[in-house]
Every structure is written in C-alpha cells, then in structure tokens.
Amino acid sequence: MKRLVKELKETGYMGMQTPVEQVAFVLRKFAEWFPFENVDVMRGNKADITPEFLTDKMVVKRRGGLCYEINPLLLLVLKTLGFEAELGAATVYNEGKWGLHRTHAIVLLRINGENYIADSGFGSRLALSPLPLDGDEVTSPAGTFRLRTHATEKGSIAMESLSAQGDWTICYVFDWKTVPWNELSKAKRNIHENPRSPFNKQLLIATILPDGTQSINEERRHRKWKDGHEETSPFENKQALIDSVRLNCSSSLAEAVENYTTPSQYQPKKH
Template identity: 65%
Template sequence: MERLVRKLKKSGYVESWPPVERAAFILRKFAEWFPFENVDVLTGNETDVTPEFLMDKMVEKQRGGLCYEINPLLLLVLQELGFDAELGAATIKKDGQWALDRTHALVLLYMEGQHYIADGGFGNRLALSPLPLDGEAVISPAGTFRLRTRQTEKGTIAMECLNDQEEWAVQYAFDWNPTPWGKLSVMKHTIHSHPHSPFNKQLLIAQTFPDGTQSINEERQHRRWGDGREETIIFQDTASFLEAVRHDCSPALASEIEKYKTQS
C-alpha cells in the first residue's frame, strides 16, 4: 500500500485536511486511476482476491476491476492512512429488482462521530465523496446520492440516487455489519459463474470523470457530461472498438481486451 499512498501524496493529498475532504480526494483519484471493468470475468481469471492480487493487477499493471476489487483496495489505502474503515456488502437493486444477494462490496467508514460509506466500485455512478448516514445528499457528475436509514428486504440502510423523475430510487441496501475479507472471493466466484450475474455476459468499462461519465461495451461508447449533454458512438467493427479502447484505457487493460477478443 505504501506505493499507492505515495502516489496519492504526490497527487496532492494533504494529511491535515479534514477526514471527509481527505476521503473524497482519495475517491476522486480512484475514479481516475481504476476503471470499473469486467475483463477478468470474461477471460475466467479465478485468482482469489487478496491484497497481493489487487496490488499486482491494479497498481502494478494499471488495470481496473469490479466492486470486489476496487473497494477492497480502497479499504486498504484508507486503513493505511489511519481511517476507521471496514468492508461491507450490499445487494444492488436495478429496474425495481434485487440482484444477487450481497455481491456488492463497499467500504464502511466512521469519521468524527458519524457513519459514512465510501464506494469507488459502482460503475459510472460514483458520488466521488463519502456519503453520510442520514446526512446531506452529495452531488457529482454522475448524479445526486444520499444514504438513508430505511427498511428494505435486503437491509436497514439504503444508498439512493435521484432518478430522471426527480424521485429517490434505491441503488443498493445493506446492514451495518462488517464483512470478512474471505467473502470477496465468494463474491467473485458468484459474479463469474451465476447465470443471473450481469457481468459475465458482455464486456463493460465504466468511469466517472470530473466533467461527466463514460461507458464502453463492444457495441458502443457513451459519454454524458455534467451539463446534460450526451453522445453515443456506435462501433462499426471490432477495429473501431479496439481503437476506442486503446485511446481511453491503460495499455495493460487494452492488451487484455485485445486478448479477450482474439479468444472469443
């Protein structure tokens, strides 16, 4: 973790900042450095999720990952920097339906007498700041988010986002119970193999930037800016898809995607 901590400090991290400001800085840098990507799912990389695996894949090779990779790495960095942080597990709700049970990893934070969550692994729907439990909403280029005590079928705390109808919609729910590190590999196996997994069907790369969001699959690239403008580029063939990947992804990620396309 020392290497990643040094990189954060070189990027402007200041230890004297208030805890929420420091955590928000780390979340913004994680969004910049570690895209949400599922290439390992599609290529069948079944390596257990360990700190060594995360450092090799994401720091050394400059790859991204899914929630059970990005957020555990975030947890380790926060702990290294002195934060009171633990691993949590939530169940995602999409289009009114609950997804696979407790397969979303997140970080539980306790700062200055207040409970927060930190999440750098929710695709391109990132708040880019810790969310306080029953506190004020947080606005990012990806939307408006809040954390509420709310009874659901999947827990007593819900992360919510304002939808296009300006209504609060549950994105995921959980209980404030620390999750053992060993559960990460269980999450990974479920996401890799379960028929209802949303991530073992097609390639996805997603990021939240300071000015908007982006997602790429094998058919199109979609950008949405903070001012509401949107652009969708349809790939005419594999070559145009790979050209976009090389332009927007790290060399290591682009190389893995090319290998996947060669094998598929």
C-alpha cells in the same frame, strides 16, 4: 499500499483539511486511476481476491476491476492512511429487481464518530465523496446521492440517487455489519458463474469524467454529460474497440481487451 499512498500524497492529499475532504480526494483519484471493468470475468480469471492479487493487477498493471476488487483496494489504502474502515456488503436494486445477494462490496467508515460509506466500485455512478448516514446529499458529475436509514428485506440502510424526475431511487441496500475478507472471493465466483449476474454477459468498462460519464462495451462507446446530453459512437470492428480503450484507459487494459477479443471469441454485432 505504500506506492498508492505515496502517489496520493504527491498529488494533493496532504492539502486536504478535513478527514471527509481527504477521503473525497482518495475517491476522486481512484475514479481517475481504476475504471470499472469486467475483462477478467469475460476471460474467466477466477483467482482469489488477496492484497497481493489486487496490488499486481491494479497498482502495478493499472487495470481496473469490479466492486470486489476496487473497493477492497480502497479499504486497504484508507486503513494505511489511518482511517477507521471496514469491509461491507450490499445488495443492488435496479429497475424494481434485487441483484445477487450481498455481492456489492463497499467500505464502511467511521469519521469523527459518525457513520459513512465510501464506494469507488459502483460503475460510473460514483458520489466521489464519502456519504454520511442520514446526512447531506452529495453531487458529482454522475448525479446526486445520499445514504438513508431505510428498512427493506435486504437491509436497513439504502444508498439512493436522485432521478431526472426528481425522485429518490434505491441503488443498493445493506446492513452496518463488517464482512470477512473471504466473502470477496465468494462474491467473485458468484458474479462469474451465476446466470443472473449482469457482468458475465459482455464486456463493460465504465468511468466517471469531470463533465459526466462514459461506458464502453463490445458494440459502442457511450458518453453522458452532466446536462443530460448523451452520445453513442458505434464500433465498426474489433480494432476500433481496442483503440477506444487505449485512448480512454491504460495500455494494460487495452492489452487485456485485445487478448479477450480473439477471432474465436469476438463476433462484431451489427448496428
């Protein structure tokens, strides 16, 4: 983690005045450095989640990952920086349905005696700032978010986002309980193998940009701006997909996508 901490300090971390600003800076850099991507799921890489695995994949190779990779790396960095941080687990809620139980890894934070969460692994729906429990809402290029005490069958705290219609909707729910590190590998296996998993169906790479969000799958690149404008650019062939990943992400991620999209695996879809 020393390498990442050194990079953070060299790129502006030391200029942040408060702990909340410091964590927000780390979250912004994580969004810049580590895309949300499921290439390992699609390629069947079921290696256990260890600090060594995360260092090799994300710090050395500059790949991204899913929540059970990005947020544990975030946890290790925040602890190295001196923050009181622990691993937590949430259950995603989407379109009226619960996702796989407690498979979304998050970071539980205590800052100046108050409870916050930090999350760099929720696709492109990132607040880019720690969310205080029952505190102020936070706005980023991805939207507006808040953390509220909210009793449900899956937990007592909800991370919520503000919809275009002005309603608050639940993104995920959790209890303020520390979970052991070995739960990460269990969540990874569940995401890989469970037919209800949304991440073992097709390629997904999602990032947040200064002016909005973008996502790439095997069919297209999709951009959404803060003003609500959206644009979809279909891929005509495999090379167009790889070129888009190389343009928007790291060369190592583009190489991983190219290895995944071998002729025996890749069948371009008709538009």
